[in-house]
Amino acid sequence: MSLVQVLFYVMSFIALASALFVAATKNLVRSIFMFFITLFALAGLYVLALADFVAITQIVIYVGGILVLILFAFMLSGKETLNIITQQRKQFISLKKLPAILLAVAFLIVLINVIFKADIDHLAWIKKSIAQKNEITPDAAMTENIGVNLMTSYLLPFEAISVLLMVALIGAAHLSRKGKGQ
Amino acid sequence: MISLTDFLVVSAVLFCIGLYMIVSKHNAIQILIGIELILNAAILNFVAFGKYDRFNNGGQMFALFAIVLAAATTAVALAIILNVYKQYKTIDPGEIDRLKD
Numbered sequence: 001m002s003l004v005q006v007l008f009y010v011m012s013f014i015a016l017a018s019a020l021f022v023a024a025t026k027n028l029v030r031s032i033f034m035f036f037i038t039l040f041a042l043a044g045l046y047v048l049a050l051a052d053f054v055a056i057t058q059i060v061i062y063v064g065g066i067l068v069l070i071l072f073a074f075m076l077s078g079k080e081t082l083n084i085i086t087q088q089r090k091q092f093i094s095l096k097k098l099p100a101i102l103l104a105v106a107f108l109i110v111l112i113n114v115i116f117k118a119d120i121d122h123l124a125w126i127k128k129s130i131a132q133k134n135e136i137t138p139d140a141a142m143t144e145n146i147g148v149n150l151m152t153s154y155l156l157p158f159e160a161i162s163v164l165l166m167v168a169l170i171g172a173a174h175l176s177r178k179g180k181g182q
Numbered sequence: 183m184i185s186l187t188d189f190l191v192v193s194a195v196l197f198c199i200g201l202y203m204i205v206s207k208h209n210a211i212q213i214l215i216g217i218e219l220i221l222n223a224a225i226l227n228f229v230a231f232g233k234y235d236r237f238n239n240g241g242q243m244f245a246l247f248a249i250v251l252a253a254a255t256t257a258v259a260l261a262i263i264l265n266v267y268k269q270y271k272t273i274d275p276g277e278i279d280r281l282k283d
Contacts, residue, residue, distance in 0.1 A: 008184045012192045019199045019219060028209065035215055042222055045192070046245075048184060051229045054245045058225075061249050066218065066256045073260040074211055077267045100206035104198040111194040120186045129234040136236050146246075149239050157243075161250055168254035175261035 008048050015041035032070055039063050050136045053143045189230035196223040210263050210273040214256065221252045 018037040025031050039062045046055035120126075129135055136142060150158055196219055203216030225245045232241020267273050269282070 005184060008188065012188075016192065016195055016199075019196055022215060022219075023199050023203050028212065031212065031215065035218070038219070039222070042226065045189070045226060046229050049189060049229045050233055051242050051245065054225075054229055054242050054249075057246055057249055061253050065253055069256055069260050070211060070214065073263050076264055077211070077273055097206050100202050103205060104202035107201060108194060108198040111197065112191060115187060115190045115194060120190060126186070126234050134234065134236045136233050140236070142239070142242070145237075146239050146242060149243060153238065154243050157247060161247055165250060165254050168258050172257040172261040175258070176264055
């Protein structure tokens with residue numbers, strides 16, 4: 001077993017365990033901070049999939065932006081959210097959660113079955129791309145290629161998403177302004 | 183090397199954890215975290231398949247777009263959550279059952 005494989009298993013274990021903790025814990029603050037660890041482990045998994053630029057973007061945008069926004073919303077929405085959580089602290093697994101667990105497990109079984117039936121590693125286009133040397137190798141520097149592609153073949157989606165981001169920011173500022181009538 | 187199936191299994195488990203959070207939680211912020219988990223599972227799939235596209239970078243590019251879209255979604259969703267809290271003094275989706283009149 002090579003070092004890369006060991007790192008992959010460690011990273012995926014950290015990601016899945018912290019995601020399970022996020023889902024299982026009753027303490028909202030702790031679940032938000034464990035979500036940090038899930039995102040960092042996922043960035044590590046992106047690096048192992050040879051997408052270093054996406055990993056850095058994940059850390060900058062998710063950890064720097066989205067999590068701070070979530071923390072803001074939690075701090076601003078007051079004590080009542082904490083009261084709801086403390087009322088439910090009776091059993092480890094309450095009976096009300098059982099349908100959700102059943103749904104998630106059934107979906108997981110279906111997904112795993114599909115993944116193993118599809119035999120992803122021997123798809124035709126993947127074999128073709130390996131044969132044509134179209135596969136990213138660990139010593140390739142991909143960031144320059146991404147920048148060139150972003151400004152040539154993906155220019156239209158890039159512009160569309162910049163307009164959409166501006167619309168979303170203006171909309172968020174409009175929604176969260178102080179209304180005069182209230 | 184790591185095979186594609188490993189990545190897909192990890193992302194399937196992440197997806198199911200996110201699904202469980204969306205269905206079972208009584209707090210809008212935790213439901214939002216569940217949605218983020220599902221988005222991350224999708225991005226992991228994009229990145230894993232993007233390894234076999236060296237010249238066009240299709241997978242990595244759409245992973246970047248998905249990350250930016252997730253940021254926009256979260257900003258709007260949090261503004262909505264704050265407004266709902268102002269109106270109802272709770273963010274439990276089960277109790278938000280009245281229109282504004």
